[in-house]
Amino acid sequence: MATASQLLKSYQPSFSLPPLPVIPETNPSACVLDSFRTAIAQLLSESLGLPIEKAYDGVDYGKKGEDFTVALPRFRLPGKVDEIAKKVIDKFTPNEYIESVVHDKAFLHFRLNTNNMIRAVLTQVYELTHVVPKSAGREDGLYGQNSVGEGKKVIIEYSSPNIAKSFHVGHLRSTIIGAFLANLYKTCGWDVVSMNYLGDWGTQFGMIASGYEKYGNQEALEADAIKHLFDVYVQVNKDAEADPEVKANAAAWFKRMEDGDPAALENWKVWRSMSIKKYEDEYERLNVSFDVYTGESEVGKESIDKALERLDEMGLIEESNGAKLINLEKWKLGKAVVRKKDGTSIYLTRDIGGAIERYEKYKFDKMIYVVSSQQDLHLAQFFKVLELMEFPWAKDLLHINYGLVQGMSTRKGTVVFLNQIINEAASVMHEQMKANEEKYSAVEDPETTSREIGITGVKIQDMAAKRINNYTFNWERMLSFEGDTGPYLQYAHVRLESLKRKNPHLLPLAEPKDLKLELLASPHTPNQAREIAFLLGSYPDVVKTALKTHEPSGVVTFAFRLAHAISSAWDAVVVKSLGEDEKDKASARLFLYFCARDVLGSALKLLTIRPLERM
Numbered sequence: 103m104a105t106a107s108q109l110l111k112s113y114q115p116s117f118s119l120p121p122l123p124v125i126p127e128t129n130p131s132a133c134v135l136d137s138f139r140t141a142i143a144q145l146l147s148e149s150l151g152l153p154i155e156k157a158y159d160g161v162d163y164g165k166k167g168e169d170f171t172v173a174l175p176r177f178r179l180p181g182k183v184d185e186i187a188k189k190v191i192d193k194f195t196p197n198e199y200i201e202s203v204v205h206d207k208a209f210l211h212f213r214l215n216t217n218n219m220i221r222a223v224l225t226q227v228y229e230l231t232h233v234v235p236k237s238a239g240r241e242d243g244l245y246g247q248n249s250v251g252e253g254k255k256v257i258i259e260y261s262s263p264n265i266a267k268s269f270h271v272g273h274l275r276s277t278i279i280g281a282f283l284a285n286l287y288k289t290c291g292w293d294v295v296s297m298n299y300l301g302d303w304g305t306q307f308g309m310i311a312s313g314y315e316k317y318g319n320q321e322a323l324e325a326d327a328i329k330h331l332f333d334v335y336v337q338v339n340k341d342a343e344a345d346p347e348v349k350a351n352a353a354a355w356f357k358r359m360e361d362g363d364p365a366a367l368e369n370w371k372v373w374r375s376m377s378i379k380k381y382e383d384e385y386e387r388l389n390v391s392f393d394v395y396t397g398e399s400e401v402g403k404e405s406i407d408k409a410l411e412r413l414d415e416m417g418l419i420e421e422s423n424g425a426k427l428i429n430l431e432k433w434k435l436g437k438a439v440v441r442k443k444d445g446t447s448i449y450l451t452r453d454i455g456g457a458i459e460r461y462e463k464y465k466f467d468k469m470i471y472v473v474s475s476q477q478d479l480h481l482a483q484f485f486k487v488l489e490l491m492e493f494p495w496a497k498d499l500l501h502i503n504y505g506l507v508q509g510m511s512t513r514k515g516t517v518v519f520l521n522q523i524i525n526e527a528a529s530v531m532h533e534q535m536k537a538n539e540e541k542y543s544a545v546e547d548p549e550t551t552s553r554e555i556g557i558t559g560v561k562i563q564d565m566a567a568k569r570i571n572n573y574t575f576n577w578e579r580m581l582s583f584e585g586d587t588g589p590y591l592q593y594a595h596v597r598l599e600s601l602k603r604k605n606p607h608l609l610p611l612a613e614p615k616d617l618k619l620e621l622l623a624s625p626h627t628p629n630q631a632r633e634i635a636f637l638l639g640s641y642p643d644v645v646k647t648a649l650k651t652h653e654p655s656g657v658v659t660f661a662f663r664l665a666h667a668i669s670s671a672w673d674a675v676v677v678k679s680l681g682e683d684e685k686d687k688a689s690a691r692l693f694l695y696f697c698a699r700d701v702l703g704s705a706l707k708l709l710t711i712r713p714l715e716r717m
């Protein structure tokens with residue numbers, strides 16, 4: 103099957119405009135606004151004697167309804183800004199790309215040729231969503247994708263909960279943001295290996311193993327492994343408070359595990375695989391998946407030993423009470439224990455050994471760890487150690503962090519497990535839907551629908567602001583249909599879907615070249631239609647920016663802008679009530695809404711959300 107990158111390269115839109123110079127790193131066949139920007143750059147370059155690449159870099163999206171804006175001072179040209187602006191204006195004549203240029207103080211505002219912009223954008227959205235993938239036997243839409251990562255491999259590690267401990271909001275955020283990043287990198291042509299690095303090793307497993315002898319129960323384990331192991335862990339921790347023997351016992355047990363004693367590992371293996379199975383179901387509900395389940399237990403002793411030897415040779419290891427420390431004070435990263443007195447490994451060393459093994463196995467070009475900012479020091483320490491060990495790939499490691507979440511609880515109390523979060527989101531949403539009896543009775547599968555909307559609410563709340571911000575978990579707010587929420591986005595999508603059912607007389611629509619898309623411009627159609635088309639055109643740039651910032655919030659903001667534009671068009675740009683003699687206009691409008699649905703759907707999918715067709 104052809105890759106998305108190959109398809110994007112060979113795609114020629116069926117609607118074309120006059121040829122333009124080619125600017126590196128632009129790709130008009132994946133983002134048609136690139137060609138409009140190039141036309142602006144060409145004008146600037148010719149009128150001001152600038153290199154065209156430099157001119158291109160100065161063309162920004164406009165604010166307040168302008169298409170593109172250029173801040174003239176950034177070119178650092180000699181002379182007064184008014185004179186510079188005049189040179190551009192004098193040179194300009196309206197053309198296939200640009201309708202008008204307006205000079206305003208230090209700025210030039212450009213308005214694109216409306217008919218051509220609308221036709222070029224919508225044709226591209228349609229062809230890259232429906233025609234090109236279909237011809238290659240693919241199901242995914244290609245609009246918004248690009249090939250900047252072609253031939254490169256990235257490992258993205260996320261979620262990484264600890265078996266037998268609680269799944270806290272930190273893990274939820276890692277899961278949501280990590281799954282988004284995995285989609286984003288794929289969308290940008292990278293070969294992505296998504297990885298779940300389970301906390302499946304460490305002294306706590308000595309605790310559980312010894313506690314299991316007393317509190318373990320096969321039936322309870324099979325019913326819900328995650329919960330049972332957690333219960334055992336809680337019990338044995340209580341025992342340990344009263345009796346120091348318990349801890350010593352647990353440590354001895356873990357030492358046997360580390361030494362590879364098969365008897366000590368037998369139960370642990372079962373627990374691990376049962377926990378993964380349970381997690382897989384829950385991730386599925388969240389529309390999240392992993393290519394690889396690995397864990398702290400899988401880091402080989404040899405790689406850890408080798409790493410420690412090398413650090414020792416480099417004079418970075420100190421002994422203290424029989425334990426080994428690495429001194430990173432020179433880099434303001436403190437001192438960290440790398441080996442305990444009894445010789446067992448710890449979290450930090452497992453991460454060091456793990457990264458080395460992953461490089462050997464995958465030869466990645468980049469590796470991303472999606473971990474809470476509470477572990478900033480830990481990540482900085484182990485990245486520094488790998489750098490000191492002079493691994494050339496150490497510079498390719500990236501920590502994507504995020505802030506804290508306060509106040510997540512269910513109505514029954516504190517959240518301990520992932521399924522509690524999913525169930526609470528579903529049930530709060532379900533009750534909300536039931537409140538509107540009439541609508542509720544029309545929903546085909548209220549269980550699934552409310553769960554999907556509930557999960558959408560959780561995800562959108564989580565991704566709406568910059569990652570590093572803390573936020574307070576608020577079920578009411580995130581699950582409301584009003585305001586900028588997940589349910590509102592699903593509603594916008596469902597509304598667009600409903601146009602298909604409401605307008606059978608217009609279907610199937612003709613191919614875009616046979617549609618009278620000029621009827622989408624004024625005076626035939628209010629300006630909202632143009633606004634929607636331009637927004638759709640900007641989507642490939644939204645994706646590219648997200649790849650640079652690793653922020654899902656840019657995509658969320660885009661989805662809201664689009665949903666707002668659609669909702670303000672809804673009463674002005676009508677489809678159904680147009681008369682029989684206005685069928686061409688109705689068809690063009692319907693086509694616009696379908697394109698909007700496709701792009702909103704793609705943005706939601708990129709955000710790991712399953713767009714709904716009905717609700």
Ligand code: ARG
Nearest residue numbers: 262263264299300301453473
């Ligand atoms: N299991 C860890 C925790 O819950 C997170 C793992 C993060 N990844 C890593 N490579 N250290 O705190």
